[in-house]
Amino acid sequence: DTAVSQTPKYLVTQMGNDKSIKCEQNLGHDTMYWYKQDSKKFLKIMFSYNNKELIINETVPNRFSPKSPDKAHLNLHINSLELGDSAVYFCASSQGGPQHFGDGTRLSIL
Amino acid sequence: SQQGEEDPQALSIQEGENATMNCSYKTSINNLQWYRQNSGRGLVHLILIRSNEREKHSGRLRVTLDTSKKSSSLLITASRAADTASYFCATDANSGYSTLTFGKGTMLLVSP
Numbered sequence: 097d098t099a100v101s102q103t104p105k106y107l108v109t110q111m112g113n114d115k116s117i118k119c120e121q122n123l124g125h126d127t128m129y130w131y132k133q134d135s136k137k138f139l140k141i142m143f144s145y146n147n148k149e150l151i152i153n154e155t156v157p158n159r160f161s162p163k164s165p166d167k168a169h170l171n172l173h174i175n176s177l178e179l180g181d182s183a184v185y186f187c188a189s190s191q192g193g194p195q196h197f198g199d200g201t202r203l204s205i206l
Numbered sequence: 207s208q209q210g211e212e213d214p215q216a217l218s219i220q221e222g223e224n225a226t227m228n229c230s231y232k233t234s235i236n237n238l239q240w241y242r243q244n245s246g247r248g249l250v251h252l253i254l255i256r257s258n259e260r261e262k263h264s265g266r267l268r269v270t271l272d273t274s275k276k277s278s279s280l281l282i283t284a285s286r287a288a289d290t291a292s293y294f295c296a297t298d299a300n301s302g303y304s305t306l307t308f309g310k311g312t313m314l315l316v317s318p
Contacts, residue, residue, distance in 0.1 A: 100248070127303055137292060139249075139308040151303055186248055190304045194239060197248030 099123050102187050102198035109177060110206050116173045117201045119187030127151075128170040129195065130162060131186040139186070145170055179205050212295055212309045220317055225282040227312040229295030230275075236298050238271055239306065240280050243292045252280075252293075285316045 100121045109115055121128060129152075130142040144152035148164040159175045170187060182205045188195040213228045229238070237256045241249040255262045255271045255278065262269045268281040282289055292313045296306040 137243075137311050139294065141305065141307070144303065144305060146303055152305060188249075192304055194251035194254055195249075195304060195306060196251070197241075199246075199248045 098198075100187055100189055100196050100198040102185075102201050104201060105199065106202050106204075108204045108206065111177055111179060113177050114173070114175045115177060115203070116171055117185055117187075117203075118169070118171045119198060120169050121187075121189040121196070122168065123189055123191070123196060124168075125189035125191045125196070126167055127190050127192070128164065128167070129188040129190075130170065130172050131188065131197075133184045133186060133200070135183070142185075143170075143172075174203075177203075177205050181205055212293070212312045214312060215310070216313045216315070218315045218317065219285060221285060221287055223285055223316075225285050225289070225314055225316070227280045227293050227295075227314070229278045229280070229309055231278075231295075231297045231307075231309075232276065233297075233299060235273070236300060238269075238278050239296045239298065240267075240269060240278075241294045241296060241308075243294065243311070245291075249294065282314075285314075287316050287318050290314060290316045 102119050127146045129144045133139045142156045143162045145164045161173045164170045184200045184202050186200045187198040211230050239254045240252045243249045253264045266283045271278045292311040294311045296308045
């Protein structure tokens with residue numbers, strides 16, 4: 097009964113491809129997030145959704161498009177993947193307090 | 207822009223010793239949180255301290271907050287090998303939706 101689950105855990109793909117990462121939370125939280133963690137472990141917010149509405153979009157290239165079909169799911173679609181997109185992407189959720197994180201999706205671009 | 211800066215970047219100690227990590231930030235905050243990240247895993251919330259609090263305890267963890275100096279410290283007492291992980295501070299500037307800005311983290315290695 098994982099609280100925040102992401103799939104896939106690993107994603108290896110070629111430059112120029114389009115890929116999606118899925119996230120689901122069973123905590124009943126209203127707010128969900130996507131973070132990017134680079135090779136130096138720096139974690140940066142990308143998007144935040146509250147009750148399916150976008151509330152934060154932190155200067156992320158428009159190749160990245162989040163989609164929230166309901167408040168328990170926040171998926172991330174990435175078009176035209178570039179080498180610099182290689183990172184670990186984390187999904188998280190919260191209900192105004194501490195955030196609960198998934199175990200991450202390691203994206204490697206060849 | 208990056209908010210928190212942890213110090214030191216890496217810390218190596220023996221089991222049973224105490225570990226202290228510091229965090230500095232730049233803008234006003236609503237609360238400050240500390241998270242742990244084990245290798246290959248997601249972040250796990252440890253403790254939250256509000257801007258009107260000065261000290262908070264949770265088990266072997268003690269967090270202090272000095273808003274005049276814009277700094278916080280995390281003390282882990284009687285460390286164990288299982289405490290080996292990266293530790294991040296994160297500041298939340300909003301009182302509504304939680305929007306965290308993370309520091310670069312301190313990598314803690316506890317040797318048996």
